[in-house]
Amino acid sequence: MYASTVRNLLVRGMLAGLIAALFAFAVAYSLGEPQVDASIAVEEAAAAEEAAHAGHGGAAAEADEEEELVSRAVQSTAGLGSGVLVYGVALGGIASLAFCFLLGRLGRFTPRATAAITAAAAFTTVFLVPFLKYPATPPAVGNPDTIGKRTTLFFLMILLSVLLGIAATIAGRRLAPRLGNWNATLVAGAGFIAAVTIAFVFLPSNEDAVAKGFPAAVLWEFRLASLAVQAVLWTVFGVAFGFLAQRLLTPRETTVPAAAEGAPTPA
Known part of the structure; x- marks a missing residue:
């Protein structure tokens, strides 16, 4: 494969990763952030209860009044969005290089089918298998x-x-x-x-x-949300990159101009 083709595929992979990250951000914000807020509330309630039993209620109240460096609203919007976008673009570029290696080596698959296989393999090896061994946990837990x-x-x-x-x-x-x-x-x-x-x-x-006594429902829903974010990310990437790669690598059909009157018709 020519270096120019690899470069063009890399750019398209990063673009597909950006598109996939936008969809993943929507899922993360709608499904994941409510569970993060719930886990933070559980942690704050446990800390307040522990401080009250230890006789440090005043110190806990003082700590709560301290101003946060980054507000929760910024973390759940701009912070989450920028993180997911960078993550998607980076993984899109890496997956496009893996696509360049796999194209033609797995059999007579079209670029679109190879892109789908690459996305499925990346989802399985990079996320699903590690997730089954070490499931995601909400922040501030453990x-x-x-x-x-x-x-x-x-x-x-x-x-x-x-x-x-x-x-x-x-x-x-x-x-x-x-x-x-x-x-x-x-x-x-x-x-x-x-x-x-x-x-x-x-x-x-x-x-x-996971801390003892942490609500099982919150933990389960957070893990399902994490799984949904990754599934959407890699599914959209596979579809978008497959479309872009197919257009780049499949030669366009050229229309033969109509034969001039009296000219011999090509066989």
Whole structure:
């Protein structure tokens, strides 16, 4: 693939990521932010109760009066929007490079179908598999002393998932001549699931990620919202980037001018 084509696909991938991020922001704001507000309210109520039992009610009231550096309204609008947009553009660019590598190597798929496969694979390896092991938790929930350890484990799970996905893809390609595309895909997929299961068993769990007594309904709805945001992000990206890549890579049909009167008609 020519460097100019890769560059054009990269630009289109970032544009598709931007479009997908706009849809993801709408879902995050409408579904995720109410659960964040609910979790903050739970944490504040627990802190106030603990301060009252400890006899530090006055100090707690004083702390509440302190002005926030960034208001909650700004966090839930401009802060959330800018974060999601940057995230979408960056992942769109990375996914477009993965598309350049996969195009033509998975079989005779069109650019649109390859874009859909790339988006589905990215959603599975980058989000879904790590999410199943270390589900998302609302901010300000859990032990702050272990946040570094929990973040390290989460990114380790992402790295393992991506590497296992690449290994499964390579194994499927090598098995295809002997087993056929369908059987090779099934074998590679089963191997990926088995390897991920082993990683789930041996990696430690985040037992202190959620505070005891935290409402299960709020936690469940927050995790569903996180899943919905990522699903919308990658679905819209796959559709948008597939359309843009198809237009770029598929040669346009040229119309043959009508034959002049008396000219021989081409066969």
